[in-house]
Amino acid sequence: MLGLSPTDWQAIEVTLRLCVYTTLILLVIATPIAWWLAGNRSPARVVVQAIVALPLVLPPTVLGFYLLIVLGPRGWIGSTLESLGLNHLAFSFEGILIASVIYSMPFAVQPLTEAFSNLGRRPTEVASSLGAGLVDRFFTVILPLTKGGFVVAATLTFAHTAGEFGVILMLGGSIPGETQVLSVLIYDHTEAMNYESAHRLSFLLLMFSFITLSVIYGINRRFAIAKL
Amino acid sequence: MSQFLFRAALLALMCLTGSPALSNTFTIAAAADLRFALDEIIEAFRDHHPQYQVRVVYGSSGKMTTQILNGAPYDLFFSADISFPERLHAAGMTASDPAVYALGRIVLWSNSLDASSLSLADLATDTRIRRIAIAQPAHAPYGQRAREALQAAGVWDAVQPKLVFGENIAHAAQMVESGAANVGIIALSLALFPRLAEHRYHLIDEQLHQPLTQGFVVTRRGANRPGVQAFSEFMAGEQAHTIMRRFGFAMPDADRPGRTD
Known part of the structure; x- marks a missing residue:
């Protein structure tokens, strides 16, 4: 389908x-x-x-370098995991997942902070005075x-993660089925002078990014939330 | 209640990370000059041993060494220079002695000029040549040999402003193939790949540089992994040698002491 190879599908799956x-x-x-940031005015x-x-x-590369140092077998997190009989996290899916969570953090926190600031504290205070608990307030009011x-936060995070390259290349290498994501595979296809495959995957990512951003701007118009 | 179920489902989903351990899969880290030859060898290996899945990752030998030292899950390492497997061996990261599997050569190659009529000296003087691609000498053996050859030819200083560096030798070749560089010093094995073989190359005199003694090693991680031993043996067999020779590699002498066993 779409002329994609099993390696391509594997990268899409990863x-x-x-994401x-x-x-x-x-x-x-x-x-x-984000909730804390929206309601806080302290220097912290x-x-x-x-x-x-x-x-x-x-x-x-800076994030990739530090994560490699910390999560690898000689780093403090990596070596602690090893001493517990687990695997260190460099060059593994779990490792690039941690990297992605850190790397995409602003894309989740900023739209939410914006949304919570617009909301203000009034609605939750009213709900609270009516006896709603914390969980209830979150799911029925906020x-x-x-x-x-x-x-917006979810879409941006998803799209930004799909577009990650440098951190994953440094921390994950390019292991098929484990850390070889689309962006890394495109790099690999180019290096192998496999331009047709590189084209197909690049076009796929281009369309995906364009559609995602269109969706976000569409939502934005309705809710006026994220500043992009 | 439905909200609770929703959150429980999310949590369960989050715990499902990581792919299951694939016991019949092994992973090869390979120098970028092997990119096309090794793909073919793996295909031939799979014909004989369909029970094994082979994953291969290409890069510069220096980068692969650093990755292995940092715990990359590679079971076999085919380097472009035996010094890198020897370094891993010294660090206690290997399960076998480093062994020579091939000897590589460097060539001048271009897709816009007739490289076969160019010499290293021309690189400095020919005005058509504005960009020369080589692999990064800091961590790519083919880049180191290119630098040595340019130094021996006495043009290293003169070509400095024209040099561009590929992350590994396949990247350098791709820079020339795409036209970004006018000429490159690349591996013979890449110049013989069909897509590049349409253009002629100039074989660089091997007296001008240290030999590209390509060595491989089984990593500590690969010690007891099924298929690793079989692949090591396959690589020393006639079928693999035929493919390697077709890509311009010379095979090591069987009597080279302590290296080929």
């Missing part, structure tokens, strides 16, 4: 798996961070904001009122 997991994990992690807020936004300005923000 990429989709990476889905990264998006789910980030929505869980980013929601409390600036620091957290800066840390969250770091991947926007850092070269992917989520329905800011779902545009969640859709």
Whole structure:
């Protein structure tokens, strides 16, 4: 189908798996961070904001380098895992998943922060005074009122993860079925002078990115949430 | 309740990361000069041993060595220079002694000029040549040999402003093939790949550089992995040698002491 090889399909599968997991994990992690950022005016807020936004300005190689050092067999996380009888995380799917979560963090946190700021604290305070618990407040008040923000955060995270390259190349190498995502495979196809395959996959990613961004701007018009 | 189920499903999904361990799969890290020859050899190997899945990752020998030292899951390592497997051996990362499997050569190649009529000296003086691609000498053996040859020919300083560096030798070849560089010093094995073989090459005198003694090793991780031993043996067999020779490699002398066993 589409003239794609088994290697191509395998890379598509790895990429989709990476994007889905990264998006789910980030929505869980980013929601409390964004909520805290939206309601906080202390100096600590600036620091957290800066840390969250770091991947926007850092070269992917810097993140890739540090993660390789920390997650590899000689790094403190990697060696701790090894001593527990587990595998270190360099050159593994779990490793690039951790990298993606960090690398796409701003794309989840920023739209949510924006949505929560627009919402303000008033609706949850009212719900609280009416006796709604924390979980109840989140699912019946916050989520329905800011779902545009969640859709934008999820879509942006998903798309940005699909577009990752440098971090994955450094930390994951290019192992088929494990860390060889689409962007890395395109690089590999080019190096092998396999231009037809590189074309097909590049076009696929181009269309995917264009459609995703169109969806985001469409949502944005309706909800006026993310500043892009 | 439905919300609880939804969240439980999310959690379960998150726990499902990682692919199952594939016991009949082994992974080869290979120098980029092997890119086309090894693909063919793996295909031939699979005809004889269909029970094994072979994954192969290509890159510069130096990069592969660094990756293995940092725990990359490679079972076999075919380097463009035996010094890299020897380094892994010294670091205790190997399960076999480094062994020579082939000898490589470097050539001048171009897809716009007739490289067979060019000499290394022309690289400095020919005004049609504005960009010369070589592999990164810092971690690619083919790049190191290219630098040595240019130095021996006395043109290293003169060609400096024209040099562009590929991450590995296949990348350097791709730079020339795409026209981004006018000429390149690439592996003979790549110049003989059908897509590139339409254009002629100039074989660089091997007296001008250290030999490309290509060595391989079984990593510690690959020690007991099924298929690794079979592949090592297949690589030393006549069928693999025939393919390697077709790609311009010379096979090591059987009597080279301590290297070929």
